[in-house]
Amino acid sequence: MSEPCGRTFDEALISGYVDGTLVQGDAQRVQIHLEDCASCRALVDEITAVRETTISSAFATPADHEWPAEAPQSTASRTARRLGWPVLAAWAILLAGVGLLEAWRDADDSLERLILVAGVSGLSLLFLSVLLDRLKARKSDRYHEVHK
């Protein structure tokens, strides 16, 4: 077990050194430090040994027959699906709008219109409630920056 390195040295450079990702100047700085720091030399050895152990591991993976047999979707299928949803949504909104307008015109008295207004208001409030919840959840969601 290595003792902590007590000197002023950015220890994270050790990992970059092990991975061979340092620029020449930093690599030389680490090499000079390692020459007279036994604890960092031990750390290099330990990190290297653990990495060799993990990278040489193998996990049991599913056999071919365990994967779904169906072929991935074609480009045409994906495009059609991508276009299909907005078109369907636009159609539903249009249909609902025309339906409401017709119902409003056909309403015989103020009671029927009141029922219509109450229905639309209720739906709008429910929609608003879900929207506000989603917006609030999005603000506190640690993963919202991860694009799907």
Place this chain on the structure above:
Amino acid sequence: MTSAVAQDDEATDRELIDQAHSGQWDAQDTLARRHRQSAFVLALQMLGNRDDAMDVAQDAMLRFFTTLDSFDRERRVQPWLFTIVRNQVRDLWRRRQQRPGDGLVDGEALAGQLVDSANPEADLQRQQLRKSVWRAVATLSETKREIIVLRDFHDLSYKDIADVLKIPIGTVMSRLHGARKQLKAKLEEGGHHV
């Protein structure tokens, strides 16, 4: 008749992406066969459960192919797929009401998925060490575990890791070093000195 694409396992990912964009299904199939196992293993390392890992890997492959049209052919396939796997894992945790920090996995279950080497008797000590290391990896927080497996198992470059984790490339080295130090401490706690 099998097309030339399906037989051509030597084609680069970029060639296969181009062929897939032009509607060649065999190219998609070759891509899937090439990358799905690593997607599964990453999911397994993050979830520790084979069934969940299979579900996530299947969803990730489907997602990969449904977003293929927007895939930047200049990027490498594996980091892109791993980003999707990571998102799917997080979606699963979210559906199960797990929060970051709750994502610890069963170390025994994960170590139990290791494949023994061809000559287990001669390599017994090495295999025991592997099991100890993966048990210790399982006890790391998901943030530390994911960077360890991306670098020290899947061998991704720092740039690819930065892409997958959506962090600056300068942060990769310090986060990775912190994770390695903690892994070392966990191994020492368990009485294992590598």
